[in-house]
Amino acid sequence: SFYYGTFPAGFLWGVGSSAYQTEGAWDKDGKGPSIWDVFTHKKGKVFRNETGDSGCDGYYKVKDDIQLLKELKVNHYLFSISWPRIMPTGIKKQLNEKGIRFYNDTINSLLENNIIPIVSLYHWDLPQVLQEKYGGWQNISMINYFNDYANLCFEKFGDRVKHWITFSNPWAVAEKGYGTGEHAPGLKLGGCGAYKAAHHIIKTHAKVWHSYNNTWRSKQQGMVGISLTSSWGEPLDPHSQTDRDAAERYIQFHLGWFANPIYRGDYPEVMKIYVGxxxxxQGLGTSRLPTFSVQEKAYIKGTSDFLGIGHFTTRYVLQKSSPFLQVSSYHTDHDLAELVDPKWPAPGSKWLYSVPWGFRRLLNFIKTQYGNPLIYVTENGVSEKVQCTQLCDEWRIEYLKGYINEILK
Incomplete structure (x- = not known):
């Protein structure tokens, strides 16, 4: 049973997906390749060399999926638009009308079933052409290309879509895609590439928000936000100042990296100090963490009508100085170590331990740090254990119940 029994009237219940993970049809009806199509087609990049070529065949099963949503009695559905499905090369001169029709049909079908669409403009699937030609998010030109794409979406779908997310989990885009190379496009650019990609993403988000604010808001009356994913960092020893400081750094290097510029106008001070x-x-003349000009700070601050939060797990954090390395890394910049409690329930994915109490602490941190913004929980869930031969419903129920209960508290 839940802590207070029920959620207040009007609470929004929803589920979510992303284009690359679900749609399939990766090269059908005029869609261009994305960086994830190209990345997963290279052997050894993904476990068991799995790809999203078919996904869940969501491209062909929209009506069926929406009926399932209706049976679940959810009133909101978060999905992402595939940029290369509607702009195969990423530029506005080449549009794919079949892709635009697909999303129009999806949105209309949702509304016919009294399900409100929440749309993410970017859940990692950059058009491959923009990666090959310009270097993707390493290149400042992405700001204008993405803004063109966003404005096309506002034009085509904004009369019905009133909740827009610019980027879903940009931390992973920057760090995993351009830092460690574990994600598409697979570039191992260390502590320079991740910060540069994030810098361009933040400026892109702000430009899109201003575009909507100046051109579309008065006509469409919608909202534009961003979805940030962050674990909670709990000091290993709450009585140790160094562990408390390390836990603070953990949050600032994850959530604050993107939230601080948007809500306060600049990167967290601790990031500037440590990366500097x-x-x-390393003997560098300037910090690997880029800087915003005075004008950019003012332009970026306040550019979110709501904050989407993805949260899955928690870590204990302690101070641990990284040895000096000539090769830089985001992970060696913040001088900390992460631990898990062996008593925490373990999932299928080794990183995704069930620690519900961390969610409430993260939400309270956001409330205190960023002026109690309107929050949509955009991502939460758990992977099943490999030994499950069928869906691990009991495991999932316990996980979701615990985390939902912390929201309720």
């Missing part, structure tokens, strides 16, 4: 210090140790 590590850069100086």
């Amino acid at each position: 210090r590590k850069s100086a140790q």
Whole structure:
């Protein structure tokens, strides 16, 4: 049973998906290749060399999926638009009308079934052409290309879509895609590439928000936000100042990296200090963490009508100084170590331990740090254990119940 029994009237219940993970039809009806199509087609990049070529065949099963949503009695559905499905090369000169029709039909079908669409403009599937030609999010030109794409979406779908997310989990785009190379496009650019990609993403988000605010808001009356994913960092020893400081750094290097510029106008001070210090140790003349001009700070601050939050797990955090390395890394910049409690229930994915109490602490941190913004929980869930031969419903129920209960509290 839940802590208070029920959620207040008007609470929004929803589920979510992303284009690459569900649609399939990766090269059908005029869709261009994305960086994830190309990345997963290379052997050894993904577990068991799985691809999203078919996904869940969502491209062909929209009506069936929406009926399932109706049976679940959810009133909101978050999905992402595939940029290369409607702009195969990423530029506005080449549009794919079949892709635009697909999303129009999806939105209309949702509304016919009294399900409100929440749309993410970017859930990682950059058009491959923009990666090959310009270097993707390493290149400042992405700001204008993405803004063109966003404005096309506002034009085509904004009369019915009133909740827009610019980027879903940009932390993973920057760090995993351009830092460690574990995600598409697979570039191992260390502590320079991740920060540069994030810098361009933040400026892109702000430009899109201003575009909507100046051109579309008065006509469409919608909202534009961003969805940030962050674990909670709990000090291993709550009585240790160094562990408390390390836990604070953990949150600032994850959530604050993107939230601070949007809500406060600049990167977290602790990021500037630590990355600047590590850069100086490398003999660099300037910090690897880029800077915003005074004008950019003012332009970026306040550019979110709501904050989407993805949250899955928690870590204990302690101070641990990283040895000096000539090769920089986001992970060595923040001088900390992460631990898990062996008593925490373990999932299928080794990183995704069930720690419900961390969610409430994260939400309270956001409330205190960023002025109690309107929050949509955009991502939460758990992977099943490999030994399950069928859906692990009991495991999922316990996980979701615990996390939902913390929201209720």
